Amino acid sequence: MDRRQFIRQAGVVAGGAVAGTGLAAPAIAQEAPTLRWRMTSSFPNTLDTLFGSSRLFSEIVSKLTDGKFTIDVFPAGELVPGLQALDATQDGTVEAAHTVLYYYVGKDPTFAIGSSIPFGLNARQQNAWLYNGGGNEAINEFLTSYGVRAYPGGNTGTQMGGWFRKEINSLNDLQGLKMRIAGIAGQVLAPLGVVAQQLAGGDVYPALERGTLDATEFVGPYDDEKLGFYQVAPYYYYPAFWEAGPTVHYMFNQAKYDELPDSYKAALENAAAVCNTRMLADYDVKNMRAIRSLVGKGVQLRPLPRDVLDAALASSQDLYAKLSASNPKWKAMYDPWSQFRTQIYEWFRVAEYTNDTYNYSQQAAGK
Template sequence: MDRRTFIRSAGLTAGASLTLAAPALAQGTPDLRWRMTSSFPNTLDTLFGSSQLFAKTVSDLTDGKFKIDVFPAGELVPGLQALDAVQGGTVEAAHTVLYYYVGKDPTFAIGSAIPFGLNARQQNAWLYNGGGNEAVNAFLADYGVLAHPGGNTGTQMGGWFRKEINSLADLQGLKMRIAGIAGQVLAPLGVVAQQLAGGDVYPALERGTLDATEFVGPYDDEKLGFYQVAPYYYYPAFWEAGPTVHYIFNKAKTEELPATYRAALEAASTVCNTRMLADYDVKNMRAIRSLVGKGVQLRPLPRDVLDAAYGSAQQLYAKLDASNPKWKVMYDPWSQFRTQIYEWFRVAEYTNDTYVYSQQAAGK
């Protein structure tokens, strides 16, 4: 079975409505070339590599007639301006994280991750079967773009700190690179939040203009060398329990495509969404052992930090619910979905995981 046949038959389980008709691909479809900018440097092979897999899959599904050239962050536009580039037509597509654009509207974050939100499985359930994709694209329509889920890192790490965090008091005045609306949650706790692209973080830590940074997890963080300048590695990233990375497309350009090409974009996104999480689970499993072997000090975030952050998050969400109609339209059904899926996960997943992990930790 060749790759294109396999993807058609097996790779669309999360988007079963997609059907690609081979005869339609063979006739009446144009040769087309798009450009995609990534928010990630090519040194981050899992994140940037997902864009390359996406482009290859689209090409395979269209017999090489629809090609997408992929560019790393900074080559065409800065990584945090990917949305603007797609919206303005500089490029037709981007691979990015929607919470990078909370400066435009905090509602962007819900489609990716907000503090104390959904894990990766729950996030996919919401997006594909809980109305999430529809809500995200209704919101994005005002920006002239549409999106498909294109990856998930799984629960991230809480980040790298130059000094130990033993209590809530240690956050006072802490300068931390942190993305999304997590900075707004941590600000009342004394954190001075900054949003920097990945390539700018290491020198800022080295110079001491940053005291801490979160990024992704062991695999990417080790490649970026953060452990060399910030030896304390905290967990978990309560602000990113299951962050979705999206492929976003210029809406007008996408609507001009043949139906088979639009289906190829969605199918390739689904393939990448599944593959990225599997890749990170294996790579992080190995990288955390490597980091500990290099002397990294693993630390859990103190309970008073988690409790204070949880309270701050709930206050922020209530404020946004009362003041931002777009936030309310997406957040309220999302919050109801979270309550219901948490109830289910506590029944089976949590009890099973808690027991088997405790047994393994006891050496049994």
């Protein structure tokens, strides 16, 4: 039998087998449903890295499903206010949301652990906990009672401590300071004299301009420059000890998610993982350039005073102990997270810290 005859006969047999089982290729493709979801974002579309990540997510999901599963993305305020993304997903107003879990600490402080808590994990450590340290499983178990589930979908890296209208030279300068700050960091700073407020990104600049806010934290140089904070608050402090590696999540209505075929669930998970990697890389490059631009505009870079850091650390440890004693859900997630933090800090001190410290010191010395 020559090669051409073999191929012809094999094609007939294969075609007959497919026809006999009723599994012709077009029939398989037709089994995938055509779906259109809506996703609300907690971010305005002016923040191209944060909001742009949700657009990338939608594009990837569409490509992975041959265009059969499309997700329309809406910026904060277009469907619902930015800080109501969880509620809208929970009640089925939308099928999905792009948000940060610590926005919802008013419902339960445990939300914050899934994103970032003061003196927590940096971006690499956070991803290690989420993907390989039981973090994703713990978060979704916690979210069960809210009727949603979530996948990590981005990280900004360590953020800046924020913009201040006046200098902060010591702990005493925090007394009565009105500051926009997210998550449970406000509860940590309250005993230090800070009056914490939580506002959506688009509302911060007007509040600073009017003087109803004395300070704000948001993300880092790239987004902060776009929002213009430097025009009304010239002092830029670092670091944001409350956000060493905050995770942004894609959140889905659990009932709608359960209706999806496995291939579509896989598309959501894999699209989120791509966005998780891309966002951090984007911010590292954009912040690198934006910090130079801001300094060139006269922004005054300042480190947070040591007594502020020490007092905030003590306040956070006191808060975590109280929450562990009073909130079983917090304790169930915090205890293993804390153990993971201790162990990964030990490892990072051995290799990462020593390598980085030497290299940065030599670069600063002009070598």
